Amino acid sequence: MSLDNLELISEHACFGGVQRFYKHSSAEIGLPMRFGLFLPPQALAGQATPLLTYLAGLTCTEETFAIKAGAQRQAAELGLAILTPDTSPRGAGITGEDHHWEFGVGAGFYLDATEMPWSGHWCMESYIVKELLPGVTAQFGLDGQRLGLFGHSMGGHGALTLALRHPGVFKSVSAFAPISAPTQCPWGHNAFTGYLGQDESTWLAHDASALMAQQTSAPYANGILIDQGLADKFLVEQLKPELFEAACAQAGQPLTLRRHAGYDHGYYFIQTFMADHLRHHAERLA
Numbered sequence: 230m231s232l233d234n235l236e237l238i239s240e241h242a243c244f245g246g247v248q249r250f251y252k253h254s255s256a257e258i259g260l261p262m263r264f265g266l267f268l269p270p271q272a273l274a275g276q277a278t279p280l281l282t283y284l285a286g287l288t289c290t291e292e293t294f295a296i297k298a299g300a301q302r303q304a305a306e307l308g309l310a311i312l313t314p315d316t317s318p319r320g321a322g323i324t325g326e327d328h329h330w331e332f333g334v335g336a337g338f339y340l341d342a343t344e345m346p347w348s349g350h351w352c353m354e355s356y357i358v359k360e361l362l363p364g365v366t367a368q369f370g371l372d373g374q375r376l377g378l379f380g381h382s383m384g385g386h387g388a389l390t391l392a393l394r395h396p397g398v399f400k401s402v403s404a405f406a407p408i409s410a411p412t413q414c415p416w417g418h419n420a421f422t423g424y425l426g427q428d429e430s431t432w433l434a435h436d437a438s439a440l441m442a443q444q445t446s447a448p449y450a451n452g453i454l455i456d457q458g459l460a461d462k463f464l465v466e467q468l469k470p471e472l473f474e475a476a477c478a479q480a481g482q483p484l485t486l487r488r489h490a491g492y493d494h495g496y497y498f499i500q501t502f503m504a505d506h507l508r509h510h511a512e513r514l515a
């Protein structure tokens with residue numbers, strides 16, 4: 230499977246590898262989409278290379294991780310390619326699509342919307358799983374059998390839910406400050422009402438804690454890693470990692486949930502613990 234109308238926007242040599250940004254025509258979204266791709270030196274030399282996908286949070290783009298997370302040095306050492314999709318469709322022309330930072334543009338929530346007017350283009354789950362991942366692995370000769378997934382905040386929700394909704398696709402999962410139980414927080418209520426409608430029973434299929442609580446055995450027996458700052462202003466109202474922790478305990482899912490005094494929600498926190506996440510994935514994708 231190839232990506233239609235793939236266009237290189239920019240490329241930057243980086244720790245012996247290359248950080249690139251691309252644009253392509255997405256069939257699932259029905260609009261042009263952008264993504265970032267870090268290729269480590271091993272991939273440039275033609276070696277079989279695993280692919281780690283990072284899902285970013287509200288207001289972010291395909292560039293945020295590459296600029297702010299400080300991951301490329303270690304990804305080059307570990308031989309990990311890193312894919313960074315955008316966080317939503319852009320330019321759909323839906324009235325008010327960019328009026329709120331927690332809904333619409335920059336806030337795709339990594340699901341397929343079922344409600345008009347969003348259902349036409351807001352298909353981020355299908356885009357990532359059915360189109361972007363197969364397209365990128367094929368186009369760049371990466372190892373489609375060694376895929377990892379991680380993310381931050383809304384992207385942490387995306388990482389946990391896509392990993393649970395698509396068993397067997399991803400071999401490793403982690404998250405920074407994920408929205409852990411979106412059916413029980415204002416960001417999730419707002420997004421799910423708009424994208425999925427008023428029937429809250431349909432929301433549970435996109436709630437990491439609800440999905441984990443349904444498991445009869447550990448879906449990721451090799452463990453899930455989550456880091457959470459305790460000075461994060463969104464922790465109590467929006468993130469609720471304790472609910473995912475309880476669901477993991479119920480399902481027998483090994484979880485390392487580390488709580489860090491003094492760290493907030495931003496990319497200084499993410500940078501601080503990035504090396505641990507990259508090692509977590511590299512060990513499981515070896």
Ligand SMILES: N[C@@H](CCC(=O)N[C@@H](CSC=O)C(=O)NCC(=O)O)C(=O)O
Binds near residue numbers: 286288293330494495
């Ligand atoms: N504009 C908002 C803050 C938005 C914000 O904090 N976004 C986070 C993700 S939040 C959950 O998904 C983020 O990653 N921002 C990018 C960054 O560079 O920090 C406000 O007014 O509070």
